[in-house]
Amino acid sequence: MFEPALLVLHSPAKPAAGAADPVEPVFTQHDTAAPVANALDLGITRGDGIFETITVINGMPQALDAHLKRFARSARMLELPEPDAAAWKHTLLAAIDSRELVPEAFVKLLYSRGVEGSGQPTGWVWLAESGDFTKARTEGIRVVLLDRGYASTVEQTSPWLLQGAKTLSYAVNRAALREAERRGADDVIFVSSDGYLLEGPTSTVVLKLDDRFVTPRTTLGILPGTTQESIFEIARVNGFETAYEVLTPADLRRADAAWLVSSVRNAAPVNAVDGAPRAIDAELTEAINAGLASRTV
Amino acid sequence: MFEPALLVLHSPAKPAAGAADPVEPVFTQHDTAAPVANALDLGITRGDGIFETITVINGMPQALDAHLKRFARSARMLELPEPDAAAWKHTLLAAIDSRELVPEAFVKLLYSRGVEGSGQPTGWVWLAESGDFTKARTEGIRVVLLDRGYASTVEQTSPWLLQGAKTLSYAVNRAALREAERRGADDVIFVSSDGYLLEGPTSTVVLKLDDRFVTPRTTLGILPGTTQESIFEIARVNGFETAYEVLTPADLRRADAAWLVSSVRNAAPVNAVDGAPRAIDAELTEAINAGLASRTV
DSSP states (O other): OOOOEEEEESOOBOOOTTOOOOOSSSEEEEOTTSOOBOTTBHHHHSOOEEEEEEEEETTEETTHHHHHHHHHHHHHHTTOOOBOHHHHHHHHHHHHHTSOOOSEEEEEEEEEOOBTTTOOOEEEEEEEEOOOOHHHHHTOEEEEEEEOSSOTTHHHHOGGGOTTSOBSOOHHHHHHHHHHHHTTOSEEEEEOTTSOBOOBTTBEEEEEETTEEEEEOGGGTOOOOHHHHHHHHHHHHTTOEEEEEOOOHHHHHHOSEEEEEETTTEEEEEEEETTEEOOOOHHHHHHHHHHHHTOOO | OOOOEEEEESOOBOOOTTOOOOOSSSEEEEOTTSOOBOTTBHHHHSOOEEEEEEEEETTEETTHHHHHHHHHHHHHHTTOOOBOHHHHHHHHHHHHHTSOOOSEEEEEEEEEOOBTTTOOOEEEEEEEEOOOOHHHHHTOEEEEEEEOSSOTTHHHHOGGGOTTOOBSOOHHHHHHHHHHHHTTOSEEEEEOTTSOBOOBTTBEEEEEETTEEEEEOGGGTOOOOHHHHHHHHHHHHTTOEEEEEOOOHHHHHHOSEEEEEETTTEEEEEEEETTEEOOOOHHHHHHHHHHHHTOOO
């Protein structure tokens, strides 16, 4: 058991070419109970920023480069200054080093446009021990399908809707989870207004369909899944084919197995859709989660 | 000229019936440069909260009850604890009292679900002098129409999308304004995916159409406009009819006059739509803004 750690980056954006050497030290460690954010930070007033959550197994951040790549992609979509990957990496590793080794922790990167008018983005790194997700991983989760309201084409037609970016504007995702709870479920799979499976509020959908592992195409306006990518690697090593496809609720219902996959909780098998029970593959799920826990990158 | 004021509410939610008397004092005043927010406040990490911005003319907050009513409505839509209207009112009036009188200031109310797991919502009040909006009010603004991606029915069909709530998840509104700038415009009017006029990212659309004042119906998934409501009152006093209707881009183009109206900036006449110039009614706009500036409630 350890106390959470909170580090504030001094210079979270990549310095301009030819700029002076970055400020040293790179971060300041703070008391987690103490306030660190200005009330006018655009991360608060407008949800104008991005984040990543990375699992840390025995001190090893998992799929770190994939997370940092997605972090940079979200920044581009929001036209935030490019994050300084080296500074973020240095800071998150320092957070991990500052605490004892535990089997499962997570580190959260928060990057906002900063205080309005300052032109200085804000960066925070938060490290804490993970909760116990044994029940979700073994018994599974009940999901409901909820309309996300957007057509599957919006990422191409309307980039200002920021679909596919991991933003600090997640009030809708939280509201969807409350709606799921009201319907007696644990989680949500969003469906596009034209009827395609998208993603969970904080997870990626993976199906085992006709003996292949499939996930919705990211061109539908969804996040590229870092945990899903790791699962696809594990699947391929074990002789399965993998594919990115356009999927429907009917595919979810006829799939041999279905999971919501994400950092921290890893693969949670779906045991019910809109109140209708469905089978889970306990053995395969265990193998997937064992594979995720033993990642070396 | 005055320095902005920042007040933190001690108990922003309404106490439960039968609860002990509220903590006194109601707020603490803070240095605006000092951090007041915890990095794990859900207002930051999830944009999970709401806000209101209220114009203050010579120390008088404008349309205060309408703003507090909308604040309570947004809270209900996000299932936040009901804000303690008396505490918010007391705090914002104290912020105004703490500063000299100026012709135009604004006060911002920020209310979040608080630090994750704490069950304690957070409330901040921010007061600052307004910028100079003379140019927007007299020469007008260029707008572009942007698809909001949602059908006009989502508020009824999909309440978890929070359309019509004034949330801290405004990254899309900010991205839309950057898109407008890229297209050589100053502001945006969102259009539903089924082709109806909605609202601006931080304003309400008002048209003068066939000698009546009309605005889009709030059932289309948009905010009820406090400034628009005041303008309708002014219009009725001056013998005009007013109406809430389903409007299209064609109505915007054929209107005698069009405005984006909001607290702080008040009525800004639209002088171009998607690059096509359109007439403004300078005299009527001046009368409307004079009417707004002399509101007594």
